[in-house]
Amino acid sequence: MADANRQDGQNDAHLKETQVASEEILKGDFLHVMRDTVSLPDGRHTSREYVIHPGAVMIVAQLDDGRLVLERQYRYPMSAVMIEFPAGKLDAGESSLACAQRELLEETGYSAREWARAGVLHPVISYSTEFIDIWFARGLTLGERKLDAGEFLDVFTATPAELASWCASGRVTDAKTLTGLLWLQNVLTGQWVLDWQPAAA
Structure with a gap:
């Protein structure tokens, strides 16, 4: 190949x-x-x-009404609160899907009925081995968050149009979130197709 x-x-x-x-x-x-x-x-x-870097996942989670699940989190190296899609690093031996399911539940309280792996991004190819698997999630059910000790973040929802306007204005600058929006826009227009699968038991 x-x-x-x-x-x-x-x-x-x-x-x-x-x-x-x-x-x-x-x-x-x-x-x-x-x-x-x-x-x-x-x-x-x-x-x-x-x-x-051990690798990570990002989740583009969409409610039935089309709104997106987003987070606001203080990022110390940037000295700023950033708007992001939910994300987190892989634990040793953990599959990408298991990590995505765990991180979405822990950070936001949501679990999803269906999942689709969209692809992968390499956010800093000049100085890191980091990769981020991009997952989409739908059929969301809200439960209880289980944040890690020392983890503080706000969860909120926004429409794809609102997120797009924040990206265009520079309010959102997080690389993975910008990439997630690109993927979402192409999925919504039907140009890129996702292979949905039921959540793992």
Whole structure:
């Protein structure tokens, strides 16, 4: 199968970098930072610093009336409260769908009757291995939130048009939420099709 990130028949050898050495800079509770020495396509050496990330999920959850489930959460590195779709990182050994179901329930109190995996995004390809699986959820039922210790966030709903206006005005700048809106708009117009499945038991 051809690599989806390049055109069929195209040889990427002239672009690839090869690891020569690797050094661990930081091993924290969440992030793992590395500094590698790499050989460039022209044979010269340089360093690449990057963050190893366990991966995450984002959930585009839509109520029966079409409104979207969103969150407002303070993000310390940005020193700001951000509007986002529900999301969270994968636990060790956890499947993507199980993580999406867990995070939606824990953060918002909602569980969903049906789920569809839309695709994946890589939010910071220049310095992290992080990927975010994009899930859609519908047939929502509201229950009780189960926030993690030290987690504080507001849950609210908005129409797709409201979210689009916030993205256009710069009120929403979170990369995964911008991508989620792009996906949603294409799903709503029928240009992109989702493969729905019942929630796991």
